[in-house]
Amino acid sequence: MTEKALEMLRLLEKNAAYSNELLADLLNISVAEVKAIRNELEDQAVILGYQTLIDWTKVLNTELVTAMIEVKVTPTRGKGFDQVAERIYRFKEVKALYLMSGGYDLSITIEAQSMMEISRFVSDKLSPLDSVMSTVTHFILKKYKHDGVIFDQDNDHDPRMLVTP
Amino acid sequence: MSERFVASHIKALKPSGIRRFFDLAQSMEGVISLGVGEPDFTTPWSVIEASYHSLERGFTAYTPNAGLLALRQSICRFLDTRFHVQYHPEDEVIVTVGASQAIDLAFRAMLNPGDEVIVMEPSFVSYVPTITLAGGVPVVVDTYEKDAFKLSKDAVEAAITDKTKAILICSPNNPTGAVLTKEDLMGISEVIKRHDLFVISDEIYADLLYDDMYTSIASLEGMKERTLLVSGFSKAFAMTGWRLGYVCGPTALIAEMLKIHQYTIMSAPTMAQYGAVEALENGLSEVEMMRESYKQRRNYVVKTLTRMGLDCHMPGGAFYVFPSIKSTGLTSSEFAERLLMEEKVAVVPGNVFGDSGEGYIRCSYAASMKQLIEAMERMAHFIKQLTAEGS
Numbered sequence: 042m043t044e045k046a047l048e049m050l051r052l053l054e055k056n057a058a059y060s061n062e063l064l065a066d067l068l069n070i071s072v073a074e075v076k077a078i079r080n081e082l083e084d085q086a087v088i089l090g091y092q093t094l095i096d097w098t099k100v101l102n103t104e105l106v107t108a109m110i111e112v113k114v115t116p117t118r119g120k121g122f123d124q125v126a127e128r129i130y131r132f133k134e135v136k137a138l139y140l141m142s143g144g145y146d147l148s149i150t151i152e153a154q155s156m157m158e159i160s161r162f163v164s165d166k167l168s169p170l171d172s173v174m175s176t177v178t179h180f181i182l183k184k185y186k187h188d189g190v191i192f193d194q195d196n197d198h199d200p201r202m203l204v205t206p
Numbered sequence: 207m208s209e210r211f212v213a214s215h216i217k218a219l220k221p222s223g224i225r226r227f228f229d230l231a232q233s234m235e236g237v238i239s240l241g242v243g244e245p246d247f248t249t250p251w252s253v254i255e256a257s258y259h260s261l262e263r264g265f266t267a268y269t270p271n272a273g274l275l276a277l278r279q280s281i282c283r284f285l286d287t288r289f290h291v292q293y294h295p296e297d298e299v300i301v302t303v304g305a306s307q308a309i310d311l312a313f314r315a316m317l318n319p320g321d322e323v324i325v326m327e328p329s330f331v332s333y334v335p336t337i338t339l340a341g342g343v344p345v346v347v348d349t350y351e352k353d354a355f356k357l358s359k360d361a362v363e364a365a366i367t368d369k370t371k372a373i374l375i376c377s378p379n380n381p382t383g384a385v386l387t388k389e390d391l392m393g394i395s396e397v398i399k400r401h402d403l404f405v406i407s408d409e410i411y412a413d414l415l416y417d418d419m420y421t422s423i424a425s426l427e428g429m430k431e432r433t434l435l436v437s438g439f440s441k442a443f444a445m446t447g448w449r450l451g452y453v454c455g456p457t458a459l460i461a462e463m464l465k466i467h468q469y470t471i472m473s474a475p476t477m478a479q480y481g482a483v484e485a486l487e488n489g490l491s492e493v494e495m496m497r498e499s500y501k502q503r504r505n506y507v508v509k510t511l512t513r514m515g516l517d518c519h520m521p522g523g524a525f526y527v528f529p530s531i532k533s534t535g536l537t538s539s540e541f542a543e544r545l546l547m548e549e550k551v552a553v554v555p556g557n558v559f560g561d562s563g564e565g566y567i568r569c570s571y572a573a574s575m576k577q578l579i580e581a582m583e584r585m586a587h588f589i590k591q592l593t594a595e596g597s
Contacts, residue, residue: 048498056575063579066509067502196574203552204228204241206331206380
């Protein structure tokens, strides 16, 4: 991968809203080159999507409950953890799924409208899976930082004096 | 109070031209400032944390006059790996209160009344007054846009008299962002050696270089013994408020400078020094991240100003662009003042940095992208208005 493509990825990871024109200026290349790099990265599925980080707690009546579930599973012969992982990540409520080292096997991040809904997911969908041996559900009480962004931070406050030499 | 209580040479000293502009900007609401000569990043957290930790452990006493030995050792390792200059931490380094104090120490230790010091301009506002305060005579050598604001060896040679003692260079330069390459420095150092002069090299922006490898003049053959390398933590590590710099040079001169430092400052702040050790040992990846961000913003600002019709050379380092506003027919001060009053964007008039800065403005791109984009839109609107008035 070229240095410019890497630099573009680092920029888009921080701000997916950057336009091709702005990226061209920032990277000191032409808009056509930006488009070409972008197309290539999308075609290769290096760029998988462009999402917006939203603090839903600031939007009335839209707050979701998030839980992190530790799951112990029995791996399948020949397929390892992949088969059970696929059965879990296909549920639309599952926001993230990782295979972990340490005391448990899979870590699930799940979002739902209520605690009740999450508890139903665990009891009705997750626990009955043959491979699932045990689950521990942790509810998230407050998000301080997500994807490198600090919530509740006054980003507009600049402590510097207006003009300095 | 009677005027006799103020020394006449201090009364004769002009306050920095930046001050008046600061007062004006400060009195207004909703100003976007591109007038700030310091990073928009906060200090890397690990540095702040290391400083906290030093306080928790009760490290609140003076350090040795020259600074913590551990810090001087880190500085020497850093300069060796990064810029290939070797200094002894024991007797060739002083940790100072910002690079500015290092420059003050240098001139006070070096200059006899009437000694001349060659200074390139446009340049940082403190150089000329610091030389004057030390009893020296500043001899200004102008740099020009056509030479990408680089100091030429011929101009240096032409400014040399039998009273010349030293030359002060700053690369990358504030406000022009100009960088002296190895070839440029070799030319200048030949002149310096031929005339038996000394160099004060302000390298505070050395780590904010975007297109080339940095060369310190001290690393050139035969130059280390006639160079004071001045640098610090303010710019690259985003530590301006910590007030921590350093100076490296020949033992004999450093020992004399240390006497002044000892009697006037004692030692640089202890908690800042502990933070600085962490900065050098573990903070370089953050510097890399900041450098990439500055470079991108530099590209954006130069391209945008050029599209507006302002001539703007691509600066090689620091975080300033220095576009020409001559095409507008306004002076630097008129331009900056009107831009502030009409569009609420603060930039610094170029003449603040020396007479040769007239016709230019300094825009700092150490601002968030959101601020930069808004500032550029307002500036474009301002230029459009000016053009409409003119036609």
